[in-house]
Amino acid sequence: MSALFEPITLRELTIPNRLWMAPMCMYSAAGEGPDTGVATDFHFTHLTSRAAGGTGLILVEATAVTPEGRISPNDLGLWNERQQHGLVRVAAGIKSYGAVAGIQLAHAGRKASTDSPWVGGRPIPEREGGWRAVGPTAEPFGDHPDPDALTVAQIGETVRAFAEAAKRALAAGFQVVELHGAHGYLIHSFLSPNSNHRTDAYGGSFENRTRFALEVAAAVRAVWPAELPVFFRTSATDWLAENPQDERAGWTGEDTVRLAKELQAVGIDLLDVSTGGLVPDARIPAGPGFQVPFAERVREATGLPVAAVGLITEPAQAEQIVAEGRADAVLLGRELLRNPYFAQHAARELSAERRWPSQYAKAIGDRG
Template sequence: MSTLFTPLKLRSLQIPNRVWMSPMCMYSAPPTGPETGAPTDFHLTHLASRAAGGAGLVMAEATGVRPDGRISPWDLGLWNDHQQEAFSRITAAIKAHGAAPAIQLAHAGRKASVDKPWLSERCVPESEGGWQTVAPSAVAYDGLPVPHELTVAEIRQLVADFADSARRALTAGFDVAEVHGAHGYLINSCLSPASNHRTDAYGGSFENRIRFALEVVDAVRAVWPAQLPVFFRTSATDWLTENPEDTREGWTGEDTVRLAKELTAHGVDLLDVSTGGVVRDAKIVAGPSYQVPFAAQARQATGIPTAAVGMITDPRQAEEIITSGQADAVLLGRELLRDPYWPQHAARALGAEPRWPDQYAYVVKRRKQST
């Protein structure tokens, strides 16, 4: 029996297997007008097809909790009724295929207001639909403009914005809300001393730097039903301390373990473990499963369930991550873009029963009988 294809229960939500779709920005939402930030037919097809392909959980991409929280003008948002209604048909389609719909709530901070990545790495100016970026400190991300340093009052408003988007996500039909605290975006830039140079209650000590993250989690947990899970995505390291040539102080795997203990106490049910994002020139040694040890470290040290990401491409590789106790689920990104039916093919390779839609299963079974 394949462990990868056993259910995982978090609170009262039973997720049918451990192969999940990672949130991936598609830069395909309308950038202006009444449809700004709303998911389109493209997003419906993109997300529902992975549910039909057998993923146990399908997570919508980083979704801005307010207009300046989007990574680009073409990103999804969830701050108004129209966006909420547009998401409702997507969650219904995901559930119709037996998967759990999840959403990643985000604010891109100082890395916001940028172009589509396949066009350029430039900042989109306000004259072209961009905006002034914000951050814990007036420290620019490499190659981008200096952001506005948030006031305490502005930080408190952001906490409320996350809660408002979580309410909308619940009404839209999502089963899981994930707080995006990774990849150098706003929450992550508050966590890392490389990007947070504040001297007030939100900067300096470890306890102060995690304050905003915990306040956001508390606000989301307060509006999210007790029977449904909340996830938190973290960058387990920003790859500064691993580089002997870099003298900057950064966020480490040990910091992630400390944060994980706090997140558990504040009602987070699963830690989605990634890495990097605070600086552009960090040296990353990337290979198969290269981020999995960080998920394992947090899981073993704290007991919090974890999901692993990063160059997981082979069914047996994914199976080993779960059976060895390194993580409780795997999140696939690029591999699911290459093959939306990867979970079905992986199930067959591992001796499990694929979860085909009824319309497909009939044909598949007939083909088996005829051969």
């Protein structure tokens, strides 16, 4: 029996296996002005094909909760009903192939207002249709323009925006919602001492720097059904100095364990463990499964279910991570871009049951 293809139940939701699709921005939403951020036929095809490919949970890409929370002008959004309506077909399509439909809610913070990566990813100035980014303080990300520091009132508005987006996600048919607290975006930039130099209740101590993340988590949990899970994605380390006295000190693995306990207390059901993204020049020792130890550490210290992500590309590798109890699930990104049917082929390699659509039955045989 394959551990990777065992179901997992979180609250009252059963996910058919532990091989999941990581949220990956496609920078392909439709619309302009107030009608921006709407899912298209591309999103439907892109996401449902991975569901047909046997992936257990499909997490829709980072979806902005406010207009200024977009990474690019082409990001998905979920701050109005038109955007919600555009995602109904996507969620239904994912579920029609036996997968669970999830969505990641996000705010880009000081990394907002940039071009799509394939045209350079440069910051877009306001005179060219960009917008003012926001952050915990007015310090920029790399060579981006200085963001506006959020006021306490604006922080409260952003917390409510996450909750309102979660309500729309539920109405659109999603069964899992994930909060993006990683990769240098708004929540992460509040967490890290490298980017948060506030002197009020949202900066300084660990308790203050985690306040915004915990308020968002609590607000979303309050509007999300008790029987359905809420995930939180974290960057478990900034890959910077870990000595608090060092001017380059960042968020650490120890901080992540502490936060995981707090998130668990407010009702978060799984920690999606990634790393990095806070600064452009961090030295990251990337390699196969390089982020798995951070997930394992959280799981051992807290008992909170975790998902591991990062250069997981082989069925045997994914199987070993789950079978050894290092993570409860794995999230694949680029490998699923390359091969929408990775899960079907992995199931065959691991002698697990496959969930091919019946329309494909003639092609399965020994080679399926």
